[in-house]
Amino acid sequence: MKRTIVLVIVGIFTLIFGELFRDVLFLRQGEELRCRIVQITENKVIVETSEGKKTFPKSEIVRLTMTHPRKGDDWEIVEDIDDSLLISTLDKIDQARQYPDASYAILHHSVEYTFSLPKSEDNSPIKCTRTDRKIVLILNERGKNMNASQSFHYLAPYQNADIDFCRTITPDGRIYHLDDSALEFAEPNQYYPQYNYLRRIKFAPPQISIQSIVDMQYHIDYDIVDALHPTAVKMIFGGDEPILLRKLTVRIPQGLPENFIRYYGFSPPDEYKKDNEKILVWQMENIAPTIKETWSAPAEMYLPTIWVGFAVDExxxxxxxxxxxxxxxxxxxxxxxxxxxxxxxxxxxxxxxxxxxxxxxxxxxxxxxxxxxxxxxxxxxxxxxxxxxxxxxxxxxxxxxxxxxxxxxxxxxxxxxxxxxxxxxxxxxxxxxxxxxxxxxxxxxxxxxxxxxxxxxxxxxxxxxxxxxxxxxxxxxxxxxxxxxxSISEYAIVETLWIKLSSQGDADVEQKKCYGNVESQSIRHYREVPVEQVDKYFQISAGKFHPGANLIEYSIIGINSLDSTVIAKDKLFAPELAQSAGEKLLAFQLPRLEYKPSSYGQPTRKTPIWFWSPQKRQTVWIVELPPKFKPKYIPEPVTITLDSMNYSLNITYEDKSNTLIAIADRIFTDRFIPAESYPQLRDAMFRWANISKNWIIMEK
CATH class of the missing domain: 3.10.620.30 (C8orf32 fold)
Structure with a gap:
């Protein structure tokens, strides 16, 4: 018990002194010293630490970071807060608790663009400041992890940015502020000096915990806004987590062209005039979370979205x-x-x-x-x-x-x-x-x-x-x-299987796959993949063809040139591909026809489907029956037709060669399928899956 009390006291002192001493000295011995810098002279640095004042020669210091003051840095407890927006937002915390399954709730998210007129005397450009503020309530461990790190980007040389503030309000009412040692300034493209314009500021909110509130704001200054230095925003009013308020504000001073701003979206803005400014506002409140489903379309295709561009001149x-x-x-x-x-x-x-x-x-x-x-x-x-x-x-x-x-x-x-x-x-x-x-x-x-x-x-x-x-x-x-x-043919894969069945049900199999140009991209990568990895891929593929199937050989043709057709071939031996029932009956299912509609388990869905690309698949089976065996039962032809999908399966028998020929065609033409059309598609998928269960029966 005493040890627990000591640990708690140590933790409290650590947090308190972490707030008091927010500058950092990086010493040559590798030590990082948290302190408050008191004085910097020509030869030394004087600091105050938890152990009192200390003096270090400059020669012992590799570098130092000084936390510059930010708005609200003097707040220590909730009662110190004098920001009216934050105060009113804290009153909405109970509203966020109506979403018990949420990881975190966005209590407030606002983006504001403020433009300034150019100076007529020097023909200076239009300038702009984007201010982004977000207040988040952490509800569980996942929400804590998702908000533990924040970042934003801007472009040099005509943009500059900084963090205005970032603070955490803990459940006990204490307030902790961003330490500059938790900031990371990066140049993501630094290894390509020809393109090294992107900048990133990454930061970690302090003392984040479950039931804490994170309040952060940053701004980006645009030194020039015109058609060739474009500024635009797309805002989606919705997401995976609840949002109590999302707001986009544009402030345009009088004197800018009438068509300086162009916008398109789910609703026109509320428009106000204040002094010499025109203010446009889009906002929504109490936005329930939208849970992503399998193959969900891009959010802007089903959630309220606004696109805004400034100084557009085609x-x-x-x-x-x-x-x-x-x-x-x-x-x-x-x-x-x-x-x-x-x-x-x-x-x-x-x-x-x-x-x-x-x-x-x-x-x-x-x-x-x-x-x-x-x-x-x-x-x-x-x-x-x-x-x-x-x-x-x-x-x-x-x-x-x-x-x-x-x-x-x-x-x-x-x-x-x-x-x-x-x-x-x-x-x-x-x-x-x-x-x-x-x-x-x-x-x-x-x-x-x-x-x-x-x-x-x-x-x-x-x-x-x-x-x-x-x-x-x-x-x-x-x-x-x-x-x-x-062309839909660019998305095609045509697969042909030659299957020779023995009277015991074993089969010699040859497969050939021809890839359309889009579909060939992934297999063309095999030209730079170790041969052992390619071997493994084809061995796994053989196992999926039929349990116990053995890969005999394989080849890939056409991957050494981008303008050639890619063809993959392999040979297998598949034991007991057909099941025997006595000496006179054999039954088998068409391999590669199996389909499991696991992605269509839910009877309904709330979001539309979006397929990455159209699809065109054709599979041809040429099955040579064992001597003296003839087909006793062949499934009837099947055709499924929807606006977005066509599927057909037809099996015929050629007596002269004692061969079954089956052809399955499947085409997905539409990438976007509305949620209301999903039940029809689901029904078609289950019918299709049911087809794969059909048996072909042969009799001697």
Whole structure:
């Protein structure tokens, strides 16, 4: 008991002194000393610690951190709070307890954009400050873990940011404040100096515990806001946890253009006027949590969402993108010589395009850094090539130049992944066009290419922007237009199985899978995977084909070139594939037809379904029956037709060759399926699963 009391007292003193001494000295011996810096002279540093004043020569100090004062740092208990918003929010705590299954509750979340007029005398730009405040109640251990670390990003050199405050109110009413030693300033792209603009501030709320309240606020200052330095926000009014208040506020001073702000969303804003400001407010209260389900669609497709863009000017953006691309395509003798060597022996435009694409996709080093993080404009291709490194935008610009040297017309595309077409057409800010691609004209047809995704073949539009809007850019041409959809055949997998049954029910099996271009991406990775890992994959696949099946051999064809069809083949021996009933009867189920509708267990769902991509699958079974055996029972043909899915299975018998031929076709055409259509889809899935249970019976 005495030991427990001592530990409690020590803990209390640790917390108290942690608040009093919030500066940190990092000494050469490796020690970190918490203190309060009293004085810094030419040769020494004087500090106050829990043990009294101490003096250290500067030579013993590696570095020091000083906590700068923040608003509310003098609060020690709840009674000290003088922030009216926080006080009113604390009164809502009981409302959050109506969600007993929640991990945490967002009591308040507000984002505010405040703009300032440019100074007319020096033609300075429009500036802006974004302020983000969140007050969270921690309800259980999971909520504690999810809020134990916070971070936000901004872009140098024209953005700056800082944390205004971060404090924790514990269940006993004490208040603990952010210590600067709990801050981490990072440059996520520091290993790529050409693109090192992104900055991150990460911090840990102090003394976070269950039933505590975390109140934090940070701001980002935008030194320039215009069409070429885009500022935009997408806010979703909902989420996995309850939200008592979510609010977006925009303050626009009188004197800015009438169409300075563009917005689209679930409702118009409340509009106010105060002094010389126009204030727009979107807010919702008491938002219940939305639990994600299997294959849930993106939240903006079913939750209230607002898209807002500032200083949007499509014409200015398109002109600037066109000019920047013209400046980027400078070339160099070394680059031109490389292109000539690369294309030697390739004659047709399609062959040249495929060669250029494969070189950039597989051989040229690239990094996964988006256009926003490289300030939206490509570098000169001569610099890109000399550096030997390109981000997504620069790789696409380099491809445009190489196609130009090959005599192929091309466009640089800035594509959008915003699914709501009305949103992107109403708010066409450059911020929402962040997926670079290339379109190339072959035989008077535009083809589309994404060299950034390794092993994705040419001619494929990424799933996250297929069918969406894009900015089409060349030095002499600009347009905003919709991207087409990939052909359904690109998502196809055609599987053929040759099965030779013996009278004992054993089977020799040969399998062949042909992959469409989209589906081939994953298996193309096997060219860089150790052969032992590929062996293991095919052995596991054999075990899934039938219990006890033995893999005899396998091969993968076409993975060494991106413009070839990928085919996987294997041979198996499957013991007792057919079950015997005496000497005269054999029965078996079509292998690979098994389907378990585990993802469709719930009878209803609240959120729509979103499939990552369309699907097209065809499986063909060619089953050679044992000598003297004939089919006694063959399941009837089955057809399932929905708006979003078609499925069919047909089994026929050829007497001359004593062979069964079964063909199953399945096509998912729609990626988005509304929640109200789910019961029909679920019923179809269960019918489909039931088909896999059917037996084919043979009689001697």
């Amino acid at each position: 014409a200015k953006v398109l002109r600037a993108l066109s000019d920047s691309l013209a400046q980027s395509l400078d070339g160099s003798p070394v680059l031109d010589s490389t292109i000539n060597s690369l294309l030697a022996g390739y004659d047709t435009p399609q062959e040249k395009l495929n060669r250029i694409y494969e070189y950039l996709n597989l051989s040229f080093r690239h990094c996964n850094i988006g256009p926003a993080q490289s300030l939206w404009f490509p570098r000169k291709v001569s610099e890109i090539f000399d550096d030997g490194i390109a981000n997504r935008l620069d790789l696409s610009a380099l491809m445009c130049y190489m196609l130009k040297k090959a005599g192929i017309e091309s466009r640089l595309l800035y594509s959008s992944k915003v699914v709501d077409s009305d949103a992107i057409e109403t708010v066409p800010t450059l911020s929402f066009f962040d997926i670079p691609m290339v379109s190339a004209k072959i035989d008077d047809e535009w083809t589309f290419h994404y060299p950034n995704r390794k092993y994705l073949p040419p001619g494929i539009i990424p799933n996250n922007c297929v069918g969406q809007q894009a900015l089409w850019v060349s030095p002499s041409y600009v347009q905003m237009a919709q991207l087409p959809f990939n």
